[in-house]
Amino acid sequence: MKILIWVAAWVGVLGTSLSQASSGGPQTIRVCPSCVETSIRKAIDGARAGAVIQVSSGTYQEEAIVIQKSIKLMGEDTGAGLPVIDGQKKVAPITIIKTDQVEISGFVIKDTGSSYVEDVAAIKVIDSKNCLIRHNRFENTTFGIYLQRAVDCTLDDNELRGQAKDESSGGNGIHIWSGSGHTVDNNRVSGHRDGIYLEFVSHAKILRNDVRKNLRYGLHFMQSSDADYFSNYFSENGSGVAVMYSKKIQMRDNHFVLSSGQSSYGLLLKEIHDSVIENNEFSQNTVAIFMEGSNRSKFRSNRVVGSGWALRIMGDCEGNEFEKNDFIQNAFDVTTNSSQSANLFKGNYWSHYSGYDLDRNGVGDVPYRPVSLSSVVLEQIDSSYVLLNSFLFSVLDQVERALPSMTPEPLKDEEPAMAQFGAGVRK
Amino acid sequence: MNQSSFKVFKYELLNTVRNRWLAVCSVLVFFVTVGFIKVSGDFDKALLSMTSLSVVGVPLVTVLFSSLYWYYNDRFTQLLLTLPVKRQTLYVARYLSHVGALALCWVGGVTLGFLVYLHFSAGIVLLSVLVCVLVCVFVAITMAVCAKVSDRMKGMGLLFGLWLYFALIHDGLILLILFALRDYPLDSVSGALGVLNPIGLARVVSLMHYESAMLLGHAGALVRNLLTSSTGLVIALAVGLVWVIVPAVIGLRIFQKKDF
Amino acid sequence: MIRLVDLKKSYAAVNALNGVSAQVKPGSITGIVGPNGCGKTTLIKCILGLVVPDQGQIFVDGVEVHSRGWRHRENLGYMPQNPEFPGNLRVNELLEMMADIRGVAPQSRSELIDRFEVQPFLDRPFGTLSGGTKQKVAVVSALMFNPKIIILDEPTVGLDPVSARRFKDLIKARAASGAAVLLVSHILSEMDQLVDNMVFMLEGRVEFSGAASDLRKLSEEGLSIESAVIQFLERREQALPSSRKPLSGEVRS
Numbered sequence: 048m049k050i051l052i053w054v055a056a057w058v059g060v061l062g063t064s065l066s067q068a069s070s071g072g073p074q075t076i077r078v079c080p081s082c083v084e085t086s087i088r089k090a091i092d093g094a095r096a097g098a099v100i101q102v103s104s105g106t107y108q109e110e111a112i113v114i115q116k117s118i119k120l121m122g123e124d125t126g127a128g129l130p131v132i133d134g135q136k137k138v139a140p141i142t143i144i145k146t147d148q149v150e151i152s153g154f155v156i157k158d159t160g161s162s163y164v165e166d167v168a169a170i171k172v173i174d175s176k177n178c179l180i181r182h183n184r185f186e187n188t189t190f191g192i193y194l195q196r197a198v199d200c201t202l203d204d205n206e207l208r209g210q211a212k213d214e215s216s217g218g219n220g221i222h223i224w225s226g227s228g229h230t231v232d233n234n235r236v237s238g239h240r241d242g243i244y245l246e247f248v249s250h251a252k253i254l255r256n257d258v259r260k261n262l263r264y265g266l267h268f269m270q271s272s273d274a275d276y277f278s279n280y281f282s283e284n285g286s287g288v289a290v291m292y293s294k295k296i297q298m299r300d301n302h303f304v305l306s307s308g309q310s311s312y313g314l315l316l317k318e319i320h321d322s323v324i325e326n327n328e329f330s331q332n333t334v335a336i337f338m339e340g341s342n343r344s345k346f347r348s349n350r351v352v353g354s355g356w357a358l359r360i361m362g363d364c365e366g367n368e369f370e371k372n373d374f375i376q377n378a379f380d381v382t383t384n385s386s387q388s389a390n391l392f393k394g395n396y397w398s399h400y401s402g403y404d405l406d407r408n409g410v411g412d413v414p415y416r417p418v419s420l421s422s423v424v425l426e427q428i429d430s431s432y433v434l435l436n437s438f439l440f441s442v443l444d445q446v447e448r449a450l451p452s453m454t455p456e457p458l459k460d461e462e463p464a465m466a467q468f469g470a471g472v473r474k
Numbered sequence: 475m476n477q478s479s480f481k482v483f484k485y486e487l488l489n490t491v492r493n494r495w496l497a498v499c500s501v502l503v504f505f506v507t508v509g510f511i512k513v514s515g516d517f518d519k520a521l522l523s524m525t526s527l528s529v530v531g532v533p534l535v536t537v538l539f540s541s542l543y544w545y546y547n548d549r550f551t552q553l554l555l556t557l558p559v560k561r562q563t564l565y566v567a568r569y570l571s572h573v574g575a576l577a578l579c580w581v582g583g584v585t586l587g588f589l590v591y592l593h594f595s596a597g598i599v600l601l602s603v604l605v606c607v608l609v610c611v612f613v614a615i616t617m618a619v620c621a622k623v624s625d626r627m628k629g630m631g632l633l634f635g636l637w638l639y640f641a642l643i644h645d646g647l648i649l650l651i652l653f654a655l656r657d658y659p660l661d662s663v664s665g666a667l668g669v670l671n672p673i674g675l676a677r678v679v680s681l682m683h684y685e686s687a688m689l690l691g692h693a694g695a696l697v698r699n700l701l702t703s704s705t706g707l708v709i710a711l712a713v714g715l716v717w718v719i720v721p722a723v724i725g726l727r728i729f730q731k732k733d734f
Numbered sequence: 735m736i737r738l739v740d741l742k743k744s745y746a747a748v749n750a751l752n753g754v755s756a757q758v759k760p761g762s763i764t765g766i767v768g769p770n771g772c773g774k775t776t777l778i779k780c781i782l783g784l785v786v787p788d789q790g791q792i793f794v795d796g797v798e799v800h801s802r803g804w805r806h807r808e809n810l811g812y813m814p815q816n817p818e819f820p821g822n823l824r825v826n827e828l829l830e831m832m833a834d835i836r837g838v839a840p841q842s843r844s845e846l847i848d849r850f851e852v853q854p855f856l857d858r859p860f861g862t863l864s865g866g867t868k869q870k871v872a873v874v875s876a877l878m879f880n881p882k883i884i885i886l887d888e889p890t891v892g893l894d895p896v897s898a899r900r901f902k903d904l905i906k907a908r909a910a911s912g913a914a915v916l917l918v919s920h921i922l923s924e925m926d927q928l929v930d931n932m933v934f935m936l937e938g939r940v941e942f943s944g945a946a947s948d949l950r951k952l953s954e955e956g957l958s959i960e961s962a963v964i965q966f967l968e969r970r971e972q973a974l975p976s977s978r979k980p981l982s983g984e985v986r987s
Contacts, residue, residue: 308691309691309692309695310691310692311691333690333691333694334691355690355691355694356690356691376514376516376519378690424649425693427656428652428653428656429661429692429693429696430652430659430660430661430663430664430665430696431648431649431652431664432661432664432690432692432693432694432696432697433648433664433665433667433668433669433674433678433696433697433700434645434648434649434668435677435681435690435693435697436526436529436677436680436681437645437674437677438529438530438641438642438645439642439645439646439649440645441526442642478835478837481834481835481837482835485831485834485835489820489822489823492820492822547820549814549816549817549818550818550819550820552784552814553814553817553818553819554835555782555783555784556782556783556784556807556810556812556814557807557832557835557836558804558805558807558808558810558835558836559804559807559835560804561804731786733743733745733779733784733785733786734779734784734785
């Protein structure tokens with residue numbers, strides 16, 4: 048019996064070493080400008096499944112590379128920086144089709160082609176599983192990483208610097224369309240149409256990404272439920288972050304900052320249900336949180352500061368709960384388009400609150416009405432902007448708080464906190 | 475300014491600056507500024523609060539101080555005019571000394587309040603400019619009213635009414651108009667109506683400076699359009715100038731023909 | 735000298751001056767008398783330039799006083815009825831200010847300070863002074879430049895008898911040295927002692943203008959201006975229908 052096992056093992060080792068060109072490990076092919084193999088594409092053509100293709104420093108101007116076998120494409124800095132795959136503004140550099148376990152790391156991919164007809168990406172992954180794309184840099188790519196019907200991919204530590212000029216010709220930094228189980232971790236995305244885009248994706252984990260200065264949304268996702276968004280930093284994106292038509296979303300420890308413009312939202316929620324928005328920081332946004340058709344979500348311990356409007360909640364939102372958030376120095380705290388409100392505000396800190404706390408229990412003795420009359424007026428009559436900050440408005444606001452007539456009576460915080468919670472991202 | 479004008483100016487300024495209320499006001503402004511900084515813990519917010527207060531407070535203080543001075547010193551004014559002093563000289567000297575003293579009082583209080591915390595910013599400069607403009611406008615208005623209305627109670631009542639109008643009623647009327655004509659696009663009309671009023675003008679200019687205006691989306695954009703468009707800027711400048719020059723000239727005319 | 739030609743001035747419905755002509759000659763004291771509301775104060779204010787006449791001309795030293803003129807006040811010393819300076823100014827500062835604004839060194843400042851015993855009050859704020867002392871300060875400030883034209887509105891009211899006497903002597907001396915003095919006073923006995931010429935005004939008109947001695951002759955006794963004026967008024971009252979009686983007790987100041 049022992050002998051039999053021993054023989055079998057030997058046969059196995061022998062077989063493996065034969066198949067791997069007797070290198071003592073997986074097949075390795077080196078590509079460099081002065082090597083035998085100077086073309087990545089040809090190296091892949093000649094590789095067997097499971098091969099490692101090591102690419103040295105240098106610029107590689109190739110036709111489109113199509114990967115249809117499980118390989119590892121590893122860029123190596125051999126002294127002159129990471130190897131550069133140059134799309135010369137005409138090709139789509141790498142496409143992975145129906146192949147699992149592909150890894151691409153350590154490349155600079157630049158200057159993809161562009162097209163109004165199809166989405167041209169630096170790396171496109173179609174119908175594949177378990178891809179790993181990491182430590183790459185993308186420069187002037189239309190789309191950066193594009194996953195289509197892929198599953199369980201990991202996008203880690205990539206840097207994507209687009210140069211999108213306008214929304215119609217620009218592409219997204221990370222674009223995920225249909226699929227599940229992806230992890231997008233620690234990427235830095237800027238200069239695209241949308242920084243990170245997800246549609247029909249479930250169970251995604253979007254973690255620690257830094258997404259700035261994209262033309263439209265920093266993060267844009269639709270029909271993508273059960274996703275986790277933790278510790279991301281969204282800043283100076285044209286319209287902020289928009290999440291739509293999804294449920295069971297967890298958003299924690301994210302920063303939504305500096306979305307200032309005519310229709311800019313720190314976070315826009317449209318038909319988002321049963322989600323948790325917790326410990327996030329919203330700072331310097333035109334509208335920090337905008338909600339439409341969204342139900343039963345919990346907002347806890349967020350810090351909303353320096354906004355034009357801290358929260359704009361439309362009349363079709365129900366059963367949402369706002370607790371222990373800090374609303375600090377926002378021009379307007381809450382606005383709505385309805386005279387009713389079926390949402391709960393309880394125990395938040397509002398810096399505009401001017402009530403008192405006689406029993407010293409940390410809770411204000413009179414409720415706070417976060418909807419001010421002036422915001423209602425401004426809502427109804429755009430041209431009353433000229434009266435912003437006026438003595439008239441402050442007088443009207445005080446009167447309205449005492450005797451609500453135009454603002455929704457039920458929308459109030461019965462237990463306003465007297466002191467800030469120090470909510471927001473945990474330091 | 476010739477020598478005798480300068481002398482008249484000197485004594486008017488001296489007489490103005492010696493006023494105890496001015497010192498009290500300056501100290502008050504200082505403490506309010508420090509209070510805002512302490513409460514908000516943020517220089518920009520404190521400055522914004524201070525600006526909102528100044529836009530309404532400076533006109534009130536100006537109107538009160540300048541008219542009280544005028545009526546209280548009525549006899550002295552007459553006495554000065556029995557000296558070889560031109561009426562115009564006296565009027566201009568009084569105008570300048572009031573503008574100088576009041577602006578210094580307010581701007582000094584605010585600036586010192588921030589300097590205590592070793593803070594200085596462009597916003598303080600803007601606030602100072604706005605305060606100066608408002609003082610220029612309201613001293614001119616006050617002196618014209620005082621020159622016209624000899625009765626102290628009537629004069630001060632009228633001035634308080636004017637202040638109330640500029641600070642509150644004018645905006646209320648705009649709001650009523652906007653409500654009545656809410657179906658029409660009145661963005662530029664309301665802008666024009668708003669800056670017709672010197673207090674509104676100062677407020678809109680200050681709005682534009684602060685980030686909150688940028689954050690206020692469409693409204694903020696309208697404010698910016700109003701004042702960054704060249705016509706808007708011309709209107710704002712013209713309105714400011716008109717509000718200084720017209721009352722000043724009318725006041726001087728009245729004063730030159732006035733019977734004591 | 736001062737020459738007034740047909741001055742007219744009306745406030746609302748009241749004719750304060752209704753064609754007044756008069757003269758004040760250098761080296762003489764001219765008194766203006768008349769009941770309250772007769773236009774005396776308005777007349778003085780016209781000369782000073784505090785009131786702009788509707789019509790007529792004012793010549794001071796032969797030069798017509800323009801409605802916006804101010805040069806004629808260089809040689810003019812004026813003492814108001816109730817002098818008011820800013821209360822927080824010290825007497826010293828006040829006198830210096832007057833000199834400074836006039837741009838002329840006061841020739842007789844110290845002499846006047848001595849004469850009216852103002853010395854102890856020089857460092858006191860004006861507002862803390864008694865009425866009499868304020869009056870004395872006003873005398874000093876009006877006369878310390880040795881003005882060629884002196885206009886006095888009830889100058890001795892509030893002065894103690896000694897100071898009043900000194901004041902009258904001073905005025906006489908100034909007139910003797912060539913000043914043209916115009917004096918408004920209710921104290922007719924005082925007029926008797928001081929004036930060379932008289933202007934008697936009633937309802938904005940000059941009823942009498944001439945030498946004081948001529949006015950005295952109008953009275954039956956021919957003794958004093960006081961009795962002459964009173965008799966004049968009584969005769970006039972009898973001649974008028976009761977409805978047109980001159981109003982008494984109303985002062986336009």
